[in-house]
Amino acid sequence: MKIRGVIGTAALAWALALGFSARAHVAAALEPAPQATKPAPQAPAPSNDDCLACHDDASMKRANGTPVYVSKDAFAASVHAPINCVDCHADLAHTAEFPHPEKLAKVDCSSCHADQVAQYKQSTHALARTRGNSVAARCADCHGLHDIRGSKDPQSRTYHLNIAATCAKCHGSHDVIVRGKIAIGDVATPFSDSIHGRALSRSGLLVAPTCSDCHGAHDILQKSDPKSRVALANVPATCGKCHEGIEHQFEGSVHASFLAKGSNGAPACQTCHTPHAIQRAENADWQLSVVNQCGSCHTDKLKTYRDTFHGQVTKLGFRAVATCADCHGNHAILPASDPRSPISPANRLQTCRKCHTTATANFVKYDPHADKHDRKRNPFLYFTARFMQILLTGTFGFFGLHTLLWTMRTTRRNGKGGGHASAD
């Protein structure tokens, strides 16, 4: 936990530094000094009022008919209200002629927000852009243009309770998903139905995680990138930011040790809980679906479980009996050889008694994964199964033939129109 503390302190220091530097930028912009330092021959920069004289007029249009409108009120309410238009539209800083050319240079947010833009440039959004993806998000897609508000402002696109909707503009849009070739598809819909999505949208909980809590904001990386917060090996730590107690439980599990080794198919949180459609742990349908999830790796165990009463009832869609987790535990799953495991020989009786309250030591000799094909593990079951097979085949075989011959005999007799065959 020492390492976590160090990382946390470093992150805090970094965040503070970022805040101060941003403030310093704004402060610099507020000072009249830049004007004073400008070389004399150049024309004075147009003030915001100069710009808004035209741009606050909704009827003003470009040659192609699109409006040039910038709402004075929206800008005044924005986080950028204290700075000048030309601080962003720097290529107009020395323009004396109006109207200025329609085509302006791209606004470079990094002149103030250098760190965020540097992070963005490493992100999957920026990388997609460089690969020719024309729909990947840029600053304005998430933050807006002239009406950008601080992320603490409840009306901001990046306010905690609004982020999911902001991301959903693309990640819930069929058109963008197709054009952007977003492999995971629509994640906004499952998220909105998830326990996290509901906590945000229905309960309005600021403590509930939104997209950026797991994926980051400017530095979003693909899960295939080992540095990504949602790379398989990093998922427990990402979820553990909130579910710290669970992370500690998971850390000691057999699954976590496989995950640490980088074993193929080792599960992290989202393997069972799904990444975006996370349900309440009490949700019976989800609990039943996890059985199949466990079985996607433990195929032989699922097969033998399905042959038991427990497995038959859950297959039918009822949560009335034991599923994997009821016996094996959930986050801190350990092999039976580990004395702490609920299925270790010493703990088994206690585990069975969770449901079968009056179970005895004899009861625990039940095999919850008995295999009728395994002669070594379940000899009596094996031979009983063989016997039943012979009994069923023999009975149906003999009487099937008996029935067939009888039918043929009677129909033939009736066909001849003859009477009873007692012609003795």
Add this chain to the structure above:
Amino acid sequence: MPPQIEIAGGRHIQRFDRFDRVLHGFLMLSFLGLATTGLPLLFGDAPWASRLARGFGGFYVTHRLHRLFATILIAVFLTHIGRLLERVILKKDYSIFWGPSSMVPQPRDITEMYRHLRWFVGLGDRPKFDRYAYWEKFDYWAVFWGMGIIGGSGLMLWFPELFSHLVPGWFFNIALLVHGEEALLAVGFIFTIHFFNSHLRPEKFPMDMVIFTGRVDEKELREERPSEYARLVANPVNPPRYVRTPSDRLWVAGRIIGTTAVVIGLTLVVMILAALLRY
């Protein structure tokens, strides 16, 4: 066979008393109930399984209905045993152990089966059956064995904690396997072989009403079971019990009950086959 005398139609002979018919009715009810509430568990993969279980009202209702029908069937079984004991102990009637009115397999059953099979393929005459033919005895013992095995394993699964004082836990693994496989055997046998032998074969089609009316047409008895008929008419001590033709009400009630049972049974067979063929 003695020279045949024409018998006026409509004269009936009593074959099953009311007690046996009512008992068979409860047997039908509980068996159909157990099959419909139990099969979904055995074929959980089939689309009808979950729908059927939910149709009953979910797991708890289906589960309890299964145990209710099981209780009825156990009561039927015990009543039957009680009647047998009554005949032996109180009435000193030992005919249930041997002879033509006994269900015990006897040498004549082997020879009759052999001759019946020969008759199927056109060799020789049809055997002259007595009161119970070999396939009827098989039906009886299959159900008897089935009740013991399915009932015993079912009780084990019903009260595992209790039974674990007597047997090790792995008995429940075997109990579940046996319960399911035997149930499949019983359901498959009753709804195909028994239905055919007793009702659906061309001579009986669409159904033999004797289990509902208790009476068999004299002419039919003479043709079907010549040995029994000859024995009955030749016996001055115990002559055949001639009775009236079954009333319309009894006949119609029997037809409705019988048809319902056959339809449910055959539907379940189709559902089982559909589930088996999916693999």
